[in-house]
Amino acid sequence: MLDDRLRLRRRGAYTAAVTTTIGVLALQGDVREHTRALEGAGARVVPVRRRAELEAVDGLVLPGGESTTMDKLLRVFELRDPLCAAIADGLPVYGSCAGMILLADRITGGIEGQQTLGGMDVTVQRNAFGRQVDSFEADLPMQGFEGGPMRAVFIRAPWITEAGPGVEVLARIPERSTAGEGLGEAAGKIVAARSGRLLATAFHPEVTGDWRVHAQFVREVNATRRS
């Protein structure tokens, strides 16, 4: 038995059987940072640009970047329909910032004709923070995450203005940024949420070196895969 396992492991088959493969949508955005974060959290990571690549992953990350560009490229690369179908079918997906916009059922502040993939019963306001606090960092306590508040980096970020009953709110904007700026009307806005197998953050944990969000996503993908 042990010999068999060792033989399989040597061929890579045993490892492949227990290693979760997570894709990062690689059309635009901070693909490299998410790849590093997921690898830091112990996953095998592959870029996804084609339908066949999408079909081979156990979970998918939609990176930060520019949601309008990703929307266009998803159509050009003929990934939009398969991805909508995969989400409907229960593929675990984590979206950060532009990725969160893509997961929202509804957006405000989108450009003419901008579409999302949807799946999460939320309304997301694009570029919600306004020019004064365009980019900032805040320490966010996050529901269900141990180890203290999460340093959250916001870059022309969206927020969630409305969340349906099936959506679990994981984090809201505090009163002040880490630098001490008052965050005004942003305070209290929802910036992290989960719904079924979908996870979304308005901020970018992939750039901080704190891999807790990615690690949690990898655990969820593992649990889904085994169930």
Ligand SMILES: NC(=O)CC[C@H](N)C(=O)O
């Ligand atoms: N950092 C980001 O991902 C910014 C999102 C961007 N403002 C958008 O609308 O898509």
